[in-house]
Amino acid sequence: xxxxxxxxxxxxxxxxxxxxxxxxxxxxxxxxxxxxxxxxxxxxxxxxxxxxxxxxxxxxxxxxxxxxxxxxxxxxxxxxxxxxxxxxxxxxxxxxxxxxxxxxxxxxxxxxxxxxxxxxxxxxxxxxxxxxxxxxxxxxxxxxxxxxxxxxxxxxxxxxxxxxxxxxxxxxxxxxxxxxxxxxxxxxxxxxxxxxxxxxxxxxxxxxxxxxxxxxxxxxxxxxxxxxxxxxxxxxxxxxxxxxxxxxxxxxxxxxxxxxxxxxxxxxxxxxxxxxxxxxxxxxxxxxxxxxxxxxxxxxxxxxxxxxxxxxxxxxxxxxxxxxxxxxxxxxxxxxxxxxxxxxxxxxxxxxxxxxxxxxxxxxxxxxxxxxxxxxxxxxxxxxxxxxxxxxxxxxxxxxxxxxxx
Amino acid sequence: xxxxxxxxxxxxxxxxxxxxxxxxxxxxxxxxxxxxxxxxxxxxxxxxxxxxxxxxxxxxxxxxxxxxxxxxxxxxxxxxxxxxxxxxxxxxxxxxxxxxxxxxxxxxxxxxxxxxxxxxxxxxxxxxxxxxxxxxxxxxxxxxxxxxxxxxxxxxxxxxxxxxxxxxxxxxxxxxxxxxxxxxxxxxxxxxxxxxxxxxxxxxxxxxxxxxxxxxxxxxxxxxxxxxxxxxxxxxxxxxxxxxxxxxxxxxxxxxxxxxxxxxxxxxxxxxxxxxxxxxxxxxxxxxxxxxxxxxxxxxxxxxxxxxxxxxxxxxxxxxxxxxxxxxxxxxxxxxxxxxxxxxxxxxxxxxxxxxxxxxxxxxxxxxxxxxxxxxx
Numbered sequence: 001x002x003x004x005x006x007x008x009x010x011x012x013x014x015x016x017x018x019x020x021x022x023x024x025x026x027x028x029x030x031x032x033x034x035x036x037x038x039x040x041x042x043x044x045x046x047x048x049x050x051x052x053x054x055x056x057x058x059x060x061x062x063x064x065x066x067x068x069x070x071x072x073x074x075x076x077x078x079x080x081x082x083x084x085x086x087x088x089x090x091x092x093x094x095x096x097x098x099x100x101x102x103x104x105x106x107x108x109x110x111x112x113x114x115x116x117x118x119x120x121x122x123x124x125x126x127x128x129x130x131x132x133x134x135x136x137x138x139x140x141x142x143x144x145x146x147x148x149x150x151x152x153x154x155x156x157x158x159x160x161x162x163x164x165x166x167x168x169x170x171x172x173x174x175x176x177x178x179x180x181x182x183x184x185x186x187x188x189x190x191x192x193x194x195x196x197x198x199x200x201x202x203x204x205x206x207x208x209x210x211x212x213x214x215x216x217x218x219x220x221x222x223x224x225x226x227x228x229x230x231x232x233x234x235x236x237x238x239x240x241x242x243x244x245x246x247x248x249x250x251x252x253x254x255x256x257x258x259x260x261x262x263x264x265x266x267x268x269x270x271x272x273x274x275x276x277x278x279x280x281x282x283x284x285x286x287x288x289x290x291x292x293x294x295x296x297x298x299x300x301x302x303x304x305x306x307x308x309x310x311x312x313x314x315x316x317x318x319x320x321x322x323x324x325x326x327x328x329x330x331x332x333x334x335x336x337x338x339x340x341x342x343x344x345x346x347x348x349x350x351x352x353x354x355x356x357x358x359x360x361x362x363x364x365x366x367x368x369x370x371x372x373x374x375x376x377x378x379x380x381x382x383x384x385x386x387x388x389x390x391x392x393x394x395x396x397x398x399x400x401x402x403x404x405x406x
Numbered sequence: 407x408x409x410x411x412x413x414x415x416x417x418x419x420x421x422x423x424x425x426x427x428x429x430x431x432x433x434x435x436x437x438x439x440x441x442x443x444x445x446x447x448x449x450x451x452x453x454x455x456x457x458x459x460x461x462x463x464x465x466x467x468x469x470x471x472x473x474x475x476x477x478x479x480x481x482x483x484x485x486x487x488x489x490x491x492x493x494x495x496x497x498x499x500x501x502x503x504x505x506x507x508x509x510x511x512x513x514x515x516x517x518x519x520x521x522x523x524x525x526x527x528x529x530x531x532x533x534x535x536x537x538x539x540x541x542x543x544x545x546x547x548x549x550x551x552x553x554x555x556x557x558x559x560x561x562x563x564x565x566x567x568x569x570x571x572x573x574x575x576x577x578x579x580x581x582x583x584x585x586x587x588x589x590x591x592x593x594x595x596x597x598x599x600x601x602x603x604x605x606x607x608x609x610x611x612x613x614x615x616x617x618x619x620x621x622x623x624x625x626x627x628x629x630x631x632x633x634x635x636x637x638x639x640x641x642x643x644x645x646x647x648x649x650x651x652x653x654x655x656x657x658x659x660x661x662x663x664x665x666x667x668x669x670x671x672x673x674x675x676x677x678x679x680x681x682x683x684x685x686x687x688x689x690x691x692x693x694x695x696x697x698x699x700x701x702x703x704x705x706x707x708x709x710x711x712x713x714x715x716x717x718x719x720x721x722x723x724x725x726x727x728x729x730x731x732x733x734x735x736x737x738x739x740x741x742x743x744x745x746x747x748x749x750x751x752x753x754x755x756x757x758x759x760x761x762x763x764x765x766x767x768x769x770x771x772x773x774x775x776x777x778x779x780x781x782x783x
Binding site: 364 | 687
């Protein structure tokens with residue numbers, strides 16, 4: 001059970017949102033100071049259809065953005081230095097940041113590798129001074145820049161970070177510089193709606209391109225426009241989502257800080273375009289899914305004991321079968337072998353399959369019992385580590401199992 | 407067949423053989439117990455083809471004969487009969503056993519004794535002979551370390567080796583190894599080596615009772631079986647085929663750190679840690695702290711943590727010879743090993759967080775237990 005901060009919606013809270021500025025690049029700079037100030041991007045190589053995972057502020061100045069194909073980034077910024085990602089390192093550094101946050105407040109919710117919420121209601125210090133202090137500590141101890149937003153709830157705090165970042169970057173650009181924003185933005189209690197009012201409605205959670213277009217047709221462009229609508233009308237137009245839209249537009253968000261890791265399971269599933277009868281195809285699919293699940297587990301430094309198989313027949317009846325291993329695993333072969341065994345238990349030969357999937361739960365730290373004799377597993381583990389390193393460096397296409405080849 | 411027995415003896419005998427009954431076999435007779443008059447006693451036998459148990463109880467035989475009676479029906483009935491004389495009378499043509507005791511009379515449908523698989527008769531000449539108390543303790547200290555994983559049948563057994571007057575028992579499940587030695591009163595003429603299913607040995611320890619009578623062990627040539635005889639009970643088991651891994655090779659010959667602790671204190675700390683560890687991966691961390699100076703007292707800190715339930719930490723006083731070390735073990739393995747140690751103090755020998763740890767009772771050279779640590783990822 002994740003622990004939630006008790007919150008009844010009545011007591012005003014102070015929520016801090018922290019976002020590490022260009023995190024992967026900032027970590028790379030700590031490792032290689034010669035990168036500082038240069039346009040560079042962390043990501044895959046352009047000839048491997050790589051994309052930009054993170055880019056330095058010098059690169060951003062040239063128009064490079066994250067999630068952009070590397071080939072396009074290179075056209076925009078011909079001198080762009082491409083740095084292969086080192087995700088293990090980033091998670092280690094991220095953990096150090098989170099440790100600092102935990103030393104400040106027991107109520108920390110990590111939302112991604114470079115973002116977290118803190119409930120600082122019980123900290124008496126002035127929120128802006130506290131935020132500046134935290135920012136300075138992360139800069140001094142870990143040499144990492146970050147931007148912070150503070151407000152009475154998660155929604156407004158996160159938007160405050162974004163608004164502050166954008167404003168700081170604009171100012172820095174006008175000065176002809178390229179450096180991290182290091183912004184701190186505080187929205188005082190009671191001023192949430194006023195703060196949000198001029199912002200484009202797309203900045204609200206739950207407003208995707210589709211909703212934004214419908215809102216635009218209704219003449220709603222800013223969050224302030226949306227706040228003028230009656231909740232009942234929005235519910236009529238957007239269903240349940242309308243209630244959230246209305247409340248969020250007025251700066252109301254009662255969601256508590258969720259302090260525990262939310263990852264309860266990792267899974268993959270595939271719906272086939274045509275029902276599959278061929279056992280080898282199913283095996284190959286499961287193996288691929290196991291590989292992805294295992295990779296995800298290792299990336300998050302987790303391992304799980306329960307392996308679950310999901311299978312759907314052409315008539316849409318769906319079965320799940322699971323089994324618990326003696327000790328947690330994050331290894332593709334072990335997950336695949338277990339899933340295959342489960343599949344052979346439920347599927348009659350030649351029975352067509354519509355969907356198949358594999359998942360791992362019962363997650364925890366990747367502890368494992370060492371064996372008296374079996375060096376096999378250790379060998380496999382070393383091979384896996386080498387494959388992981390190669391794929392992290394050169395992309396997932398660089399190395400394959402022989403049997404995956406056409 | 408017509409015999410009279412005491413209810414008490416019959417109930418005890420059925421209790422002994424019942425573990426070998428196979429209620430869900432494709433062979434219906436395996437769900438039955440063989441009753442046969444045998445030289446002035448009543449013989450009870452049950453087998454599941456892997457394991458067979460026979461027990462003889464005192465009886466007054468009026469008419470020789472034999473049959474097989476459904477174990478469940480017969481045991482349940484006998485257990486409710488008064489502590490009195492029970493008369494058993496078989497009607498041969500219908501294979502119906504009349505069971506009469508006090509005012510109660512019952513007819514049970516039986517299966518012809520001809521269908522019951524024959525159990526081997528041991529030749530006790532040249533049998534390995536060992537004190538029953540010692541043998542029970544050996545089983546107790548070793549069999550729990552055997553594997554329950556049917557994928558590795560050899561490890562589901564206990565290796566028994568006898569050479570001259572030395573007997574060794576060893577079991578390992580791939581993560582831990584238990585080895586116990588004993589000296590026999592009578593040396594054996596030829597060396598013996600066999601892998602006996604751990605379950606059969608546990609059963610033997612149960613049926614052997616508390617007495618101090620000798621246990622005889624016989625391995626009939628070329629049969630792939632072992633027969634044990636103690637008092638009026640005989641147990642026969644199939645041996646496990648295969649080669650037991652070379653266990654001597656995995657017993658570390660040296661250590662970097664030797665930690666002496668009170669067995670009871672360490673066991674208690676492990677039991678507490680297990681309450682938390684069992685929710686997760688069963689890991690307990692042992693922080694062995696090196697002594698400040700020669701012969702100075704030191705300590706081991708045992709801790710376990712669970713995301714769900716919380717955490718535990720216990721400090722146990724220790725004498726640490728060598729460097730400090732942080733090592734993690736499956737706390738169940740640690741607890742199970744400590745539970746079979748009788749000496750007041752125990753030594754834990756360690757070398758590295760990924761190298762096997764050895765547990766030895768202090769002052770008893772006959773037992774040792776090796777546990778592989780857990781890797782903390």
